[in-house]
Amino acid sequence: MNLVEATGLVKHFHTGHGAVQAIDGVDIAVREGETLGIVGESGCGKSTLGRLLTGLLPPDRGSVRLLGEECAGQSRRALRRIRPLVQVVFQNPYSSLNPRRTVGRTLLEPLAVHRIGTPRDRAARVAAMLERVGLSPAAAARYPHEFSGGQRQRIAIARAMMLEPRLILCDEAVSALDVSVQAQILNLLAEMKREFGLSYVFISHDLSVVRHIADRIAVMYLGRIVEVADRQRIWSEPRHPYTRALIASVPRPRPGRPKPAPVLHDDLPSPIDPPSGCRFRTRCPVATPSCAGQAPVLEKMGADHACACFHA
Numbered sequence: 001m002n003l004v005e006a007t008g009l010v011k012h013f014h015t016g017h018g019a020v021q022a023i024d025g026v027d028i029a030v031r032e033g034e035t036l037g038i039v040g041e042s043g044c045g046k047s048t049l050g051r052l053l054t055g056l057l058p059p060d061r062g063s064v065r066l067l068g069e070e071c072a073g074q075s076r077r078a079l080r081r082i083r084p085l086v087q088v089v090f091q092n093p094y095s096s097l098n099p100r101r102t103v104g105r106t107l108l109e110p111l112a113v114h115r116i117g118t119p120r121d122r123a124a125r126v127a128a129m130l131e132r133v134g135l136s137p138a139a140a141a142r143y144p145h146e147f148s149g150g151q152r153q154r155i156a157i158a159r160a161m162m163l164e165p166r167l168i169l170c171d172e173a174v175s176a177l178d179v180s181v182q183a184q185i186l187n188l189l190a191e192m193k194r195e196f197g198l199s200y201v202f203i204s205h206d207l208s209v210v211r212h213i214a215d216r217i218a219v220m221y222l223g224r225i226v227e228v229a230d231r232q233r234i235w236s237e238p239r240h241p242y243t244r245a246l247i248a249s250v251p252r253p254r255p256g257r258p259k260p261a262p263v264l265h266d267d268l269p270s271p272i273d274p275p276s277g278c279r280f281r282t283r284c285p286v287a288t289p290s291c292a293g294q295a296p297v298l299e300k301m302g303a304d305h306a307c308a309c310f311h312a
């Protein structure tokens, strides 16, 4: 079953330089209990898509159905009912936690806003959740600056869990952490998913991170999904030249070997004036003149695998 179903999503941001085509024709679903990874270079539209899929941002066009309910075009009041089911963990726990509030107050707040439980129940829930994420209940009396980066991300996860959500958007949630701490947080997220039957939309520019946590991976390029498949298939049988380039650029340290040359040399073209037809064609090693015409659409390449490339 699908927890989220998005079709025909378009989101442009109007700036002094023109309209940024952040999302331009995306169809994607998030299945119940899955982790959907979204990867792509910085500026491809990952965060915008994550915010659209979780109802945090309204699309210009298209539909987002969350648990069967249409989010697009709904009033704030109507959205308030489904909001608690969707929570977010951002990249930077330093800025996403209020430095002037104790951890306990931060965790209590969502319960108080939604009038859940008595004050005593709420305090017990906070203590239990702190323990669940690997912190002491005594952490409730302390302030964010007293914790390390990894601990703060545990607090952010605890806060996201307080309202028993069905879906958590993790936007570069481990990108600011050291590799060993990243692994601990990824393990915690995986445990929480199993235990609470959660789904995640997991956004990262780092394919090697997404590979560890995602069940399915959607690869984005300039506002569009160019390939989507289960994680093994994306890794072992990538069909889109952009996916191949991303995989080739994942560093695989081999002692004594020189570092490979970068695969994606040029910068991402401007999302204000993207290339016609296939948007990747200006950087693509297999592009032909016909790629400048029609834009390729996602076509089925096998079970649970789709790719938008004329040469796939």
Ligand SMILES: Nc1ncnc2c1ncn2[C@@H]1O[C@H](COP(=O)(O)OP(=O)(O)OP(=O)(O)O)[C@@H](O)[C@H]1O
Binding pocket: 013, 014, 015, 020, 021, 022, 040, 041, 042, 043, 044, 045, 046, 047, 048, 049, 205, 271
């Ligand atoms: N509020 C906004 N106003 C104007 N442009 C925006 C806004 N939000 C995003 N953009 C632009 O939309 C495009 C997609 O941004 P988005 O943050 O979704 O990409 P991303 O892949 O998540 O990149 P990053 O990893 O750098 O956040 C970028 O060109 C960005 O500058």
